[in-house]
Amino acid sequence: MKPAYLVPAVLLALGALQGCATRESQQQLQDASMALQSVSEEPQILQDAPKDVMRAGESLDRAKRFADYWGSAEDVIHYAYLSKRYSEIARQHSEQLQNQRRATQLNMERERLREAVQQARILDMQHQGRWLEDQMVSLAAAETDRGLVMTLGDVLFRPSSAELGSSANRTLLKVVHFLQLNPKRRVRIEGYTDNRGDKAENFALSKARAQVVGEFMQSLGVDAGRIEVVGYGEQYRVAENASARGRAQNRRVEILFSDEQGRLSNPR
Template sequence: MRIMPFLFLGAAGLQGCTSPGLEQQLQEASAAYEQVSQDARVVHDAPKDVMRAGDSLERAKRFAGYLGNAEDAEHYAYLSRRYSEIARNHSALQRNQMRATQLAMEQERLRQTLQEARVLDAHQQDRWLDEQMISMAAAESDRGLVMTLGDVLFKPASAELGNSANRTLLKLAHFLQLNPGRRIRIEGYTDNRGDAAENLQLSRARAQAVADFLVDLGIEASRMEVLGYGEQHRISENASARGRAQNRRVEILFSDDKGRLSPPR
């Protein structure tokens, strides 16, 4: 659906009908409609509400202009703002419902995997856990066992996890559920592009997003530490796009089976 933005009426079009209060209401209604009509997600999720907001705004401007009725203009300006608000809320609710459904599906997969794992004998279970660690691409380092999550799991320049992160983090949740004695430290890193303080904040936010996702899958927050290092501790040079991509990462450091983690950097 294509939503056409409405133009503000000029002073000549209002022909002296508006008061400062009405002008402000029209501007607020126009700004609210502009915001929702330009948001593709809101237009997709709540097209009827966006259309009603636009229709009400058009009527408000007509009453404020050549029809010369300030009371009706205020009424329709109010309706337009409310429809814009309803459209935003409707879209947010739909996104939350989709995420809840997605998490429920992931939790069901986790439950089934755990149920299957419990029927394995001790030898099979040890082998299964080894295979899980290999599938997670965890590697030994001087700090212990480390799993690296690449920048591709996040939306560009954002701490929001993309859909590709689900499978990787589900494997991590599986391992932690089957190893209740282990703890993890989640560390965020960036390249050196942009402001250093903002990079530090982004690295911490990305690490926290991973922790929050694991909590949603049933992992206790007390088993996780979250740190952001920003531009520090690069693993490649920042002169090339490939090197910067390698530096933009989240690392998962595993404790031993007694829950002991190596000291932070």
């Protein structure tokens, strides 16, 4: 038999352990509740992953019921963990479906663009001369000492990414039309950034953005041999980097067109 004076100490120790377990289980409950609330407030997730959200809610309800009983902290933690995990799965499932939908939409858009290119090829020869002149104007290209240059602004890309936004399709389609009607012309695609961030990362981003423009043009039928790609990173700014407007101007992709014989000026 334990001495009488040890009994209070044992009870205090058990109480302390129970208190720690309760604090942990309450924290788990709170985290699971916040995770469930987060996914429940997004209609797209509710539409894409209703079963996962429902399982998250059911697991959270079980955890809350166990929280009312003494000595059930492990069960609370277990079901709270399951609830939080189901919420994470719901978000991941929704993101996966959204990416699939975006990919499908992009493929459909590119197919429409290919059809538009094909239609441009069969334009009546008598009207191609005037149409070509209109295309040159609509390209918003500028004549420079390096040749004809078209500038694609940063807004055509997703922020800090080399992924083209949907607004880039119409602009690049004009370039593809122009090249299809001028089979001897070539282009050099040059990427630039502002001076924020790491120089090496900026250089890589500038090259990646130029590359994705070239790949997009190839996907619409422009031969790879007619395309050069180069990244310059922070070099050759066209405005000061001290202002947001200036930095936006420096984040660009330039398309340099060759002459009618396919001769490009020397790289910078």
